Amino acid sequence: MFEVLELSDRYKKVLTIVVEDYIRHAEPVGSRTVAKRLKPPLSPATVRNIMADLEELGLLSQPHVSAGRVPTEEGFRYYVENLLEAEPLSEKARETIERAFESEEIEDLSELLRITSRLLSHMTGFPSVVSAPKIGSERLLKLDFVPLGRGLVLVVAVTEAGIVVNRLLKIPASVSPEALERLAQYLNQKLPRLTLEEARDELLREIEAERKFLDTLFEELEEGEGPSEPIVEGISRLLDVPEFKDVERLKELLAAFEEKNIFLKIIERCLGSHGVQVLIGAETGLGAPRNLSAVASPYYRDKCPMGGLAVIGPMRMDYSKVVPVVDYTSRIVSHLLDKFLPRT
Structure with a gap:
């Protein structure tokens, strides 16, 4: 659908503002809010018409008649593929990631993977998962x-x-x-x-x-996945996300996270691709709840994907911040892998 869907610059700006405001506040976004942020400015009436058109295209939805709009799964996908401008990773963030891997406590591969998972969860505020290398390419x-x-x-x-x-x-x-x-x-x-x-x-x-x-x-x-189950950190962080304050949604979330193999499926979907992959809603394969997304990346040894890491959060996660963290961390892990998987 999005390969042929072309939006004007005005429509792209409105969609971008709605998505980014919803990411920050987890509340429906009204036309007045959008109008105030547009440059050059447009009237709230014109913005309402544009938002109505975006709703017809399936990119926005209106939870209630009197409420503003929220991005749909398709809206997030269009934003990620066409409008997202990932923020450059700050020097402070780079130093935090590098310091985590300079610890003398990293004595083996398992410890490297555990530190990676904890680091991703700490840096993004969302659960993370890191798979162990497959042994197919190991001697x-x-x-x-x-x-x-x-x-x-x-x-x-x-x-x-x-x-x-x-x-x-x-x-x-x-x-x-x-x-x-x-x-x-x-x-x-x-x-x-x-x-x-x-x-x-x-x-x-x-x-x-x-x-x-x-x-x-x-x-x-x-077909083995390596020496252990995937290492998952920070699931409890999702309890602070507004989407999961509802008891029924919380039950769905905990049920989905009970089966760790579901995380491996997310990792496997990124191993065949180069670089960071963003899986939104149903693309994650998590089933219920549907309002989750994953930012995943393989890590490599000699340009061969050995395993993967991912951050899992609400569909409105701030992709501009999460994507560079996952990308840089996967590069560091790839660089360090030789230390624990020595060449012969």
């Missing part, structure tokens, strides 16, 4: 198989960066514990300096009898 150090009986085996994979992933797999009844031990010895001779993809390709060329088992094994490992 493997060792694989172990622990037979559990009844056709089940616990696979333990360790990367050279110290990431440990456990997976429970079903195996054919014909695969004995002795065969698993031989296979583990063979794999561990082949694994050093190989990624999952490289190891799978080489092994499938050499081992015919265990082809089906190995294919299942490496597919399962590649």
Whole structure:
């Protein structure tokens, strides 16, 4: 819709004022408020007509007959894609972000991710989420198989960066514990300096009898999300947001946040794109409540996306401030990742 929708400069200015005033005050915006801020000025009657046109286009809505207008989900999307002017990150904010990562307490990858999540929540005033790196592109150090009986085996994979992933797999009844031990010895001779993809390709060329088992094994490992659940910080900050003072909306919010996998879906949506992504309303995949948005970005190692981070807040969050914080933080994490995921 927005690829072909063209608004005049006058209409863009009115929409921008409504969105930004609603972001600041969480209240419907009236025509007189807009008229006072317009340069050159327009009469309140002219502004009302423009706002009515924007409502017809689906960019504004009027909660009550006597109230002003508020941006719709489509209105926020148009604003973010066409009108948003992100504020340059201040020197003070840059220093705050950099100091957080200079702490001597950052001794491993998990601590780096926890500090990142806390920092984003502190800087933006909204909940944040940071996913752990996937191990698909990491070089493997060792694989172990622990037979559990009844056709089940616990696979333990360790990367050279110290990431440990456990997976429970079903195996054919014909695969004995002795065969698993031989296979583990063979794999561990082949694994050093190989990624999952490289190891799978080489092994499938050499081992015919265990082809089906190995294919299942490496597919399962590649789908792993890393050593832990996503790290979520600051959910309670949303309790101070006017939109969630209503008890029913609060229940919807808490129910949506109970399932941490929903955050991973937000992260995954940004991994295929470069830079910061803004997901508004239904685009977040959170379902109810619909009036949430997410600002997400991948972080990289050697230009390859390893994981992601996001800030989640009300649809009227101040994108001009949140976007540069998420962007700069993701760049710092990408820069520091080599410290905890050393090259071989």
